[in-house]
Amino acid sequence: MKQIKEAFLQFIEFDEDSMNEFVSRYSKKVFSKKEIIQKQGVVNDSVYFINKGLIRAFTTDLDGAEHTCFFAMENKFVSDYTSFLTNKPGSYSLQALEDTEVVVMSKDEITESYGTSLEANMIGRKIAEHYFIFFDTRIQDMLLKTPLERYNDLAEALPNIHQRVPQHMLASYLNISAVHLSRIKGI
């Protein structure tokens, strides 16, 4: 549980005993490459912290086309967080793109800690803020940045993503064609 403790410490200060008690309630789980972790249309009741591996979130639209919406790798939290918060069927599928080990934080455990713990609320606030910024920036970048700028931002945020993810998924994430993506990479 070393990695998730370090991730929490980036959000807030935490004395060692409280931290150990806090993480003791969570368990690990392993998913194989290509395995679906969470299916679109199903209520999502967990937040996952990635110890090792890579997860893709995608949505199948009204016409049956698949859109890659975001990626998450080591030391990041991932969830269909809207479904988690609202208890409504999720609009994302989550898929392991490599053999992946996660720490599973269930809704019941998280909700319980919010009732009593200042630290849990601080962490919950910071995680919600973090994902708010990520989604807002994603919407705004489509208006305010060129595909090349968005490609470079992705490479900066997730350094070796281009070696780990099929090109058609990267193109889908960037909302450009595969041909456009190869042209950008050739620059």
Add this chain to the structure above:
Amino acid sequence: MKQIKEAFLQFIEFDEDSMNEFVSRYSKKVFSKKEIIQKQGVVNDSVYFINKGLIRAFTTDLDGAEHTCFFAMENKFVSDYTSFLTNKPGSYSLQALEDTEVVVMSKDEITESYGTSLEANMIGRKIAEHYFIFFDTRIQDMLLKTPLERYNDLAEALPNIHQRVPQHMLASYLNISAVHLSRIKGI
């Protein structure tokens, strides 16, 4: 300050003395119809709670075209929250579409309360979650809902928006043409 107290009470329980102390630090401000409250490119250091009126957020894209991104009316919080959280120049302009009265919550006041107050962190967490859900749903609805469904959702969330906002701004928000919007309204 009656309205903002009621809004806070929808998020969490709050005893009257703590609540009065909590809201006493905030002040009111009035904006005229068409006034720009916050300008794209400038760091935003406030969250506004709307007592009366209507505010539009819009972004001017790389080609100089204006996109209406969201609306907020009475009893809602509004901000360029990414800019507020990151201290980076904002990507939204906020404009009053009617004479508008707000409660201004400054970054300094909010940050101070996060250091000590469980309630402040709960409220901060719930506001961040609320806006996360709003932005995530907005992205996903573009993939998963028809323009008619999105039009009806907007009418449900902000009941009299169609009488209060120029049609071209509504069309821009829905990401459809003004002609498409009149066709939908004719159904």
